[in-house]
Amino acid sequence: MNVSIFKTIQDGSNFIFEAGPGSGKTTTLIRTLHQILKAPDNIIDPTSQKIACITFTNVAANEIKERLGGDLDAVHVSTIHSFLWKHISSFQNELRRALYTFNDRLGPSNKRYIPNLNLDERDIEYVDHYADLSKGEISHDDVLELAFHMIEEYSTLRHLIKCQYPILLLDEYQDTQDIVIETLSQLIKADSQTAFGKTDFRVGLFGDSMQSIYDSGAGYVDPQRLDAVTITKEDNYRSTPNIVRLINEVRAKSKEATHVEQQVQRTDLPQRSICSLFYTTNDIALKLRSLDAIASHFDWSLGEDTKILELTHSAISRTANWNNLQKAYTYRGRDGFDRLRMGDDTYSSTFLFMSRLYKAWASHNGSDTLRILRFESPGYIRDRNIVTSTEDMVHWTSILNEYVRRCNSSNIEESSISAILNFVFDEDVQLCRRIDRIARFESYYDLDDSKRIENRRKFLAALTETHFSELLHFYDYLDQATPFSTQHGTKGAEYDNVILVIDDSTWKNRYSFSTVFGASDRIEDRVQRTLNLFYVSISRARNNLIVVYKNPTTVSIAGAKELFGEDNVRPLEEVLPDIATF
Known part of the structure; x- marks a missing residue:
């Protein structure tokens, strides 16, 4: 030690x-x-x-x-x-007093504030759901604040x-x-x-x-x-010398971090290690096939040993071919896409069922298909008995073949998410049912706000223009069956090869990667926030690191050459001269 x-x-x-x-x-x-x-x-x-x-x-x-x-x-x-x-939980009397003070600090303008709060005879409880102060319930963050004030007092x-x-x-x-x-x-x-x-x-x-x-x-x-x-x-047991050198250079840019000059401790170094930045103005460069071509150029594959990091789920959707699905969910409110991602959207159970059913039957896995139909069909009882005879088997085979054919069709009128929903809900098909939550959503009966009605119409219209394959790509991403991850999502992990995609237009009010390469920014917090995220992202790489930078300024290109070295910063078109034809 x-x-x-x-x-x-x-x-x-x-x-x-x-x-x-x-x-x-x-x-x-x-x-x-x-x-x-x-x-x-x-x-x-x-x-x-x-x-x-x-x-x-x-x-x-x-x-x-x-x-x-x-x-x-x-x-x-x-x-x-x-x-x-x-x-603090064993000090119930003191906790009650602290909670009265906490409630007073919230004040009437806070929606959690309880007028005339009365906690007499109530035990204060720490809950993992919405905390109702009137019942003596406190939340995750409340514990920290109450503990601080009680320990202080x-x-x-x-x-x-x-x-x-x-x-x-x-x-x-x-x-x-x-x-x-x-x-x-x-x-x-x-x-x-x-x-x-x-x-x-x-x-x-x-x-x-x-x-x-x-x-x-x-x-x-x-x-x-x-x-x-x-x-x-100062030890670094993970990365190759050129990557460690970059890590040290980036850390040295911080105005607040403790100085740590890392030294390479690995003994299993590869014969060849890449640490380069490629820049481009071509949108095609941020498509999956282009990133796959970059990996192939350096003799990698986009398998378990390679990770593609982007700033947001939205950015990944553009690269990983589920962008129209993500755009549709912009009509579902500020947290609409997050609800889908967390499995809490109106359509979540149905979309997941459709995706799993397709993958099982398309891969000729009959037992998985039967299990999904019996136990996961929304709207039906669990363990429904669907195959009792040879005729039943022929019937379901025909329906499932038609289902896969429609899902694969290039005709959007057959293969849109909306069209596939109508197919699986069809009473003659009975793959699943339109659950009450969806029926209410599609009937607009719960709305009296014209703006919300319009957004709901736009969302449903967007589903008619979004190919079913985007659902498959989306669930592959959620199941970690793709090489993609957000930059925040890989903290603590490591990979042999990392492709980091940066684009200053992705989240402009929060991050500005140009500041890593020398651009000025009047918002100091954004500078440090961006530097930290870049530092975490590049340090996931063990053997090879490639940064793909979209639309950098001349200042950023010059700054990148200082960080990576003159020979390690080039236009992406030098590596992929045919990128425009991809």
Whole structure:
């Protein structure tokens, strides 16, 4: 393990462990825990104390538990929310008082505000659905705010936490809300000498401020806030030298990140490694067949070892051939597409059924087809008995063959999503039924707003112009059966080959990739936000990295040459001279 971490803990100091991508941060955390537990000078009393190891997500907590193995008795591993709720939930009277104050801070202008809130005799509960304050229910974010104010106000609560957990380690600190950092600061700065006796308490943060890509995250934490020392780790066990050099160059551009100059530690380096940027003004360059041609040019394939990263789901829809479907959902409201993506749209169950049924029958998988028809047909009872004779088998074979033929047809009047919906709903076909939710939606009966009626008409009209194949491409994407991912969606992952597509027109108010390459921007937050996301994206690559930049300025091209090297920045047309014919 990192000796300086253990010495810092022995000395009773707080620390921030800052390490870049591919450095083995979680491994270092696990080794730190093991070392503390076998420490000869008994840093903790195992009969009454534990080390607290808190994380941002359940996935991360479960990974740490698995890797700790038999040492779990002496380590409390949980999410931040679970840890804080565990301690404040037993202080119900104080919680009620804190919730009254919380409600007052909300004020009448907030829709969650409850006039004349009365929590007498109510137990305060932490729920994962919409929290109704009048019932004493609090949400995910409420836990953090209430815990902060209670720990700030009640010395007994502070003392109990510090006595039980003299060492608290926080993983991926940059993703943690800033109020959590403030809560830790309250624990650190509180008197160690209390009426109950002396308490020693140390905090260690593990993470990388440059990998802060979520709005809710604290990002860079000034060590002075926690009276902490900074410890860095320069190893990179993931990427090739040219990619690591780029990672270091990008990090050096940050005005706030802790300086970490990574060193390559890989011993299995490939004979050839690409780290290049190609620029273009051609829209065809952002089509799947063009990206496939780029991969083929460098002897890759778009399989499991290659990932194509784009900024948004909308950008991916244009590349991955479900753009008309995405556009249709712009008429379903601000969160319309997200509801479809999460499986909560009016048509979700029917669209998913249609997609699965097509894939099963088109791939000649009779048993899967039968299972889908029996158990997944919307509007029918589960386990409907559809095949009882040879005649039934002939009947369903004919219907399913016609279904696949229509889905594959180049005639949009037969193969649009709308046309396929009408086919599967047909009473003579009986593949599925028009569920009540869809029937109400298509009848407009629940609307009296002309704008919403018009948007609903436009949505239904768009389905008549969208080929069924777009549904297949969309569900392939959701099932991770394509090489595509959003840049935010790959944090923590790694791939042999990465193609990163950047386009400043995609999300202009949030990101400006031209600033990575030297362009100015009066909005400092956007500059750092973009730099962090670019840093995270390029550092997913193990062996090869290609950035495809659409419509860069001359300033950006010059800046890219400084970052990547003169010979590694070229027009895409030099690699794909026939791109215009794709």
